[in-house]
Amino acid sequence: MNILSISDLEKHEGNAVIxxxxxxxxxxxxxxxxHTNMDVQKIVMNMLLGELPILAGAIKVNDISIAASKKKYLQHIGVLSLNDGLYERLTVKEYLSFYQKLYDSKSTMEQILLTVQLEEQKNTRIGKLSFSEKKRVHLGNLLLKPVSLYVLEEPDQNTDLETKRVLNMVVQELISKDKAVVILTGNMESALTLTDNVYRLDSSGLSKIDVTAEESEQETEMEAVIQPVRFEKIPTKVNEKIVLFDPPEIDYIESSEGQSQLYIKGEIYQSMFTLNELEERLQPFGFFRCHRSYIVNLQKVREVVTWTRNSFTLILNDTSKSSVPLSKAKMAELKGMLGLK
Known part of the structure; x- marks a missing residue:
């Protein structure tokens, strides 16, 4: 059953496409x-909560739109915002008990405290908790709220490992209860840790990240042997998942201490291949070995800067205007490729 439906949603500011x-x-x-930047997160969050007018497109939860009835629409949504506050003079148990009664929740206090790992802190005032423990109080509150859609904004930002583990358990529990969960984050690792359904949203639009669960090494090796079709995507590893990228998405690749790293829209991903293997795979897609430790996507190069007769740099047209070294020998090769003397 469909819980959240976003249709033809877009956002412009002046002549700029958000x-x-x-x-x-x-x-x-x-x-x-x-997965998106903080500015876009805020816009999407405010649109989902009806705090920002939707001038193009529509958002519905359980087939109810904000335009039809904002009050009924919001009754179906539970939110964990990045800067949510708490009643810090209350103890953990007092705070959660208040919302348990308010929501008429069927969950017991023992269940909630156990899930968010706050049994030992139940009689501690919230103001004396650590940042991560306070985040777990928010997660407990979220579990008490009987809604269909849960929206989480940067849910594990600056939290400890125990809280990250609790967050994962909470998301899985919500899923098991047939709830829908939307996570807004600027951290790709966080996104991939919580779900296999990951999208990137930016000025180019919404695109799905190709994610597969990692198989055993033996199974992977067998597949590599019997795979008769040329595989053009480049696999990277994040935690226990394999993320696949189309070659044009890659800005450049750097090798450090024998480990190749892919740079994609400001994010760094560990490659499973050596730089030599990546050079061979990516050459047909317009990639160039510009330095013994670097491969660059020539389609992303905006400038070639000459510092001295023997020192050159490539400036890319990515958001951070990345610079990649170009060796003297490779400069001559690049000139030949460009038809320059």
Whole structure:
């Protein structure tokens, strides 16, 4: 059953495109992560909560739109915002008991405290808790709220490992109860830790990240032997998942201490291949070995800067205007490729 439906949603500011029209649905029992920057996160969050007018497109939760009835619409949404506050004079148990009664929740206090790992802190005033423990109080509150859609904004930012583990358990519990979960985050590792359904949203639109669960080494080796079709995507590893990227998405690759790292829209991903192997795989897609430790996507190069007769740098047209070294020998080769003397 479809819980969240986003149809042809877009946002412009003046002549700038914040994000072009996109559509997305999230069904019951599913979690979706949207990887984007902080500014876009705020816009999407405010649109989802009816705090920012929707001038193009529509958002519906359980087939109810904000335009039809904002009050009924919001009754179906539970939110964990980045800067949510707490009643710090209350103890953990007092705080959660208040919301347990307010929501008429069927969950017992023992269940909630156990899930968020706060049994020992139940009689501690919230003001004396650590930042991570306070985040777990928020997660407990979220579990008490009987809604269909849960929206989490940067849910594990600056939290400890125990809280990250609790967050993962909470998301899985919500999914098991046929709830829909949307995670807004600027951290790709966080997104991939919480769900396999990951999307990137930026000025180019909404695109799905190709994610597969990692198989055993033996199974992977067998597949590599019997695979008769040329595989053009480049696999990277994040935690226990394999993320696949199309070659044009890659800005450049750097090798450090024998480990190759892919740079993609400001994010760094560990490659499973050596730089020599990547050079061979990516050469047909317009990639160039510009230095013994670097491979660059020539389609992303904006400038070639000459510092001295023997020192050169490539400036890319990515958001951070990355610079990549160009060796003297490779400069001559690049000139030949460009038809320059």
């Amino acid at each position: 994000f072009p029209s996109f559509s997305l649905t999230v069904d019951a029992g599913n979690a979706v992560a949207i």
